Amino acid sequence: xxxxxxxxxxxxxxxxxxxxxxxxxxxxxxxxxxxxxxxxxxxxxxxxxxxxxxxxxxxxxxxxxxxxxxxxxxxxxxxxxxxxxxxxxxxxxx
Ligand SMILES: [Zn+2]
Numbered sequence: 001x002x003x004x005x006x007x008x009x010x011x012x013x014x015x016x017x018x019x020x021x022x023x024x025x026x027x028x029x030x031x032x033x034x035x036x037x038x039x040x041x042x043x044x045x046x047x048x049x050x051x052x053x054x055x056x057x058x059x060x061x062x063x064x065x066x067x068x069x070x071x072x073x074x075x076x077x078x079x080x081x082x083x084x085x086x087x088x089x090x091x092x093x094x
Contacts, residue, residue, distance in 0.1 A: 040063065
């Protein structure tokens with residue numbers, strides 16, 4: 001392995017520990033819930049989930065779980081006022 005690649009690997013290891021460097025702009029994923037799986041997305045500063053609860057409330061256990069998993073890798077807009085109150089999730093510090 002050449003030395004420049006070794007340097008990149010070392011940098012990658014450090015970056016992987018510094019997650020606040022990463023901020024998702026948009027993404028789509030499949031979330032396996034207890035009863036069904038749902039397509040969930042975050043795009044144009046809006047969450048979307050196929051589950052019934054989200055359709056009525058604009059928030060659900062799936063989006064709240066993603067906030068906890070991705071935490072500092074989500075932009076602050078992904079933690080609206082309603083999320084802060086209902087989910088107990090904390091927006092990353094600026
Ligand atoms: Zn959902």
